[in-house]
């Protein structure tokens with residue numbers, strides 16, 4: 001009960017707003033409606049929208065972050081309101097439910113009896129002690145063991161089943177918080193990237209955020225081999241539709257192969273919380289074959305490839321990131337050359353041309369590493385999706401809780417049965433029974449009738 | 461991607477047979493209802509049972525035939541298959557509700573949904589060819605994902621059919637009509653309860669469907685949620701039904717508004733299921749097939 005005065009204070013009014021189901025329904029419908037926009041306006045593609053919509057609309061879309069809607073302030077704001085609503089509502093109700101569960105109504109008085117739609121009364125011969133014992137035994141056998149309370153000269157029995165069903169809703173609601181928490185953790189400290197890895201190459205740095213950044217995963221991953229198998233038509237000729245593609249990967253740490261696995265779509269490789277998923281491939285694509293040497297020849301040289309695609313980059317621990325800018329078949333009449341820039345923390349990246357004809361050119365940079373172009377060749381690369389998501393397990397916990405919570409909320413019911421025994425005239429006992437269930441009342445009604453029937457048939 | 465191995469097996473005849481049976485059952489239910497002839501509706505029930513069997517045989521045969529064609533896989537992976545599976549789920553769900561609530565009037569509102577679905581599958585389902593799966597779909601998660609989603613959808617279809625009945629009945633009750641077809645409907649209160657009961661079945665299945673989809677996406681390409689249009693629409697459907705569930709427990713949102721939410725929910729389901737493939741771009745494979 002909210003008394004008039006309390007409800008008037010602004011804080012309480014805000015609180016009442018925040019715990020209201022009306023707000024919940026409104027926000028749910030708003031979230032649903034808002035989500036529609038994001039599916040109609042293709043996300044991350046303002047270029048496409050520019051061909052469809054008028055300029056003024058594009059302007060509005062840009063101002064309201066419609067091209068990255070699900071991360072826009074207003075969408076996240078709605079999510080926040082939703083979470084706040086859910087949290088406040090739970091804080092408001094859960095204590096009350098706990099109270100009801102901890103201190104159940106064990107006294108079956110007449111007023112309460114009248115409020116129940118399932119109830120019955122009769123009179124039996126015998127003593128209170130005898131009937132208390134009989135009813136307890138019968139109720140234990142057919143329903144659940146009752147609690148016995150003496151109140152004046154009456155005895156009250158109370159039995160319940162499925163009390164956990166009261167918490168189904170809260171488990172469900174809590175699960176949503178878990179999922180959000182997992183998603184936020186994943187977004188804050190996880191990363192996702194895509195790696196086009198030519199056969200034979202190994203890398204330690206993975207491009208994330210569409211290649212604008214390279215992430216050090218802490219070990220090297222090498223592609224030993226790659227295959228594609230195609231569906232065949234009725235004549236046994238490959239149809240061009242891939243049936244399966246697979247990569248043979250190795251994880252290399254401190255020069256040692258730690259792990260080797262063949263991955264296919266739907267069967268990734270995992271090492272130290274980083275997952276490598278088979279996601280695509282490229283066959284016979286042009287790439288620059290690069291040679292990396294120590295200036296002082298203190299270690300054997302390595303080779304790697306730079307694929308001819310926009311934003312292509314390769315990270316070398318201690319040297320920095322080599323980013324491909326341009327390529328020419330015949331650079332100043334000296335054959336093929338590529339233009340790269342080397343990005344190192346605290347240094348201004350300077351574009352430079354590396355002709356294959358002059359492998360010593362890069363010595364001029366004065367770095368511990370010397371980079372040169374060996375030639376251009378066709379390579380086959382495997383497309384790996386790389387992900388590190390430390391929040392994902394929390395999300396799965398949330399999902400599991402959600403299914404369990406919904407099942408409990410929908411398919412379980414808090415069922416209660418009360419019996420009151422009170423002495424009547426002529427050495428008889430008045431018996432009153434009542435029952436209530438939070439859900440699926442029809443089924444409970446049948447059960448209750450059965451219990452009542454059994455009780456009635458008991459003889460002293 | 462256009463499939464290059466296209467095969468049509470004998471299963472297709474059973475599906476066409478199912479479609480015809482559903483057409484007859486729809487007519488029987490409608491005639492039974494409007495002509496006030498329960499015996500004709502009863503015939504509709506038996507035809508429905510036959511349709512459920514025929515659809516079951518067709519799905520099984522299709523599964524076997526896909527193996528014979530060397531592309532063995534569960535028959536719920538392209539538009540055609542998902543439609544016929546959905547129709548089958550609706551029939552089963554309907555028979556369950558009809559038996560449990562012992563009223564022959566539901567058929568007139570629910571079975572036409574299954575019939576129209578089969579018609580749609582027949583004409584727009586790419587001829588029912590068994591298409592090979594691209595590698596992304598070769599996962600056991602696919603089975604769990606598709607089946608849970610479609611059972612959920614079927615429950616929502618039944619709920620929406622009953623919601624329409626509710627709206628008609630509530631209006632007729634308000635006008636205190638005593639004659640006509642609508643008077644044979646169960647009481648508005650009972651219908652309201654049924655709308656809810658069907659959603660209570662659909663919601664956990666849809667939830668499980670979204671979760672298995674997310675688990676699969678995570679396992680196949682490392683992101684459990686990417687706001688792909690199909691994913692987003694399934695979330696929209698889920699949110700609408702979540703709104704429904706909370707509307708039900710709020711004073712003043714029972715009945716009419718809840719029924720409208722159930723219908724809106726089913727319309728969003730159709731959008732999620734078909735509209736996304738027809739109108740929007742995304743990762744999911746139906747529609748190409």
Ligand code: HEM
Pocket residue numbers: 019020021024028082085086089169172173176406409699702705706708709
């Ligand atoms: C999408 C998000 C949500 C889901 C999936 C969800 C799920 C559920 C479910 C399954 C029930 C049980 C319904 C029934 O018994 O018929 C329920 C009840 C309820 N929900 Fe939510 N809920 C969500 C959001 C919210 C929010 C934001 C609020 C904030 C106020 C809220 C407040 C309640 C309340 C007050 C109940 C009734 C509890 C009771 O019966 O004692 N829910 N919810």
